[in-house]
Amino acid sequence: MTLDRWVPFRNEGAVVRCRLSSFPHAAGNAAFYRPLRRLPPEVVLCPVELPGRAARLEEPPLTSMSAFMERLYHALQPLMVVPFGFFGHRVGACIAYEAARQLRSADGWTAERLFVSGRGNPNCASADPPPARLRSDRDLLAILGPFGGTPPAILKSPELIAVLLPALRADLALVEGYVVDPGDPITCPITAFGGADDVSHSYSLQSWRDFTRGKFRACILPGGHFYFSPAADALAKEIIQNLHASVGMHAASARSQV
Numbered sequence: 001m002t003l004d005r006w007v008p009f010r011n012e013g014a015v016v017r018c019r020l021s022s023f024p025h026a027a028g029n030a031a032f033y034r035p036l037r038r039l040p041p042e043v044v045l046c047p048v049e050l051p052g053r054a055a056r057l058e059e060p061p062l063t064s065m066s067a068f069m070e071r072l073y074h075a076l077q078p079l080m081v082v083p084f085g086f087f088g089h090r091v092g093a094c095i096a097y098e099a100a101r102q103l104r105s106a107d108g109w110t111a112e113r114l115f116v117s118g119r120g121n122p123n124c125a126s127a128d129p130p131p132a133r134l135r136s137d138r139d140l141l142a143i144l145g146p147f148g149g150t151p152p153a154i155l156k157s158p159e160l161i162a163v164l165l166p167a168l169r170a171d172l173a174l175v176e177g178y179v180v181d182p183g184d185p186i187t188c189p190i191t192a193f194g195g196a197d198d199v200s201h202s203y204s205l206q207s208w209r210d211f212t213r214g215k216f217r218a219c220i221l222p223g224g225h226f227y228f229s230p231a232a233d234a235l236a237k238e239i240i241q242n243l244h245a246s247v248g249m250h251a252a253s254a255r256s257q258v
Helices: 002-006 030-038 065-079 091-102 137-147 158-175 205-211 232-250
Strands: 018-023 043-047 084-089 113-117 190-195 216-221
Touching: 002 065, 018 065, 018 091, 018 232, 030 043, 030 232, 043 232, 065 091, 065 158, 084 091, 084 232, 091 113, 091 158, 113 232, 137 158, 190 205, 190 232, 205 216, 216 232
Parallel strands: 018 043, 018 084, 084 113, 113 190, 190 216
Antiparallel strands: none
16 A cells, blocks of 8 residues: 555554654654654654665655655545644655645645754755765765764665665755745744754754744754654653644544544
8 A cells, every 4th residue: 555655654543633744864764763652642653654765675766855745745645634744854854844835635734733853944055965966975974974873784784885875865865956935934833853962953943933934943852963762752742742732723623533
């Protein structure tokens, strides 16, 4: 099934009040969001598995944001029958923002909340490295080292590197040249997360403020660039509080629960 390919890890409870689709960093996969499985059962975490990694390794990775959104729209429609939101880390933050801009449920509803993490808004020129097509394999791998999100065993294995590089190059290409008009912000609130020890985002989290007509909140949690594991409880608490603030206003909505 298309949905099972795109969202392989989701736990559907008896009562679903909200679904949160999440997108990983460059070359990341759906398993990255395992620390967030501690969300309450009424909030269903839906980590998105992108083509070109994990169980979808044989599929060519996507390098066009418009083509990505078209495919994502069809894949996620079955999930958007209850209030929904998006979460993205690093490159995933750009994907999540564009999803919040473009994706609508069949009855026209938009995202209730957007969570972005680990980088500034899509127009921050220094947020990502120079064009991937101009970088050697060694240069691309050097990007990963300072962030500490790739196990050393992978970086020492030529076989695993050969698997990693196509997805990394494609994900960087996906956001190269991706800019949005700050004069046309999204309507849902934005919460921007970052790790206290991550200097890569310290100047830029606040830059998301101008990209929403709704409320904005920046939240710094303990840890580095990949703060998810050390701050999993605090992150889950913040997500729950933010979703309740947004979704609670629409608890009496006519949208059905499945």
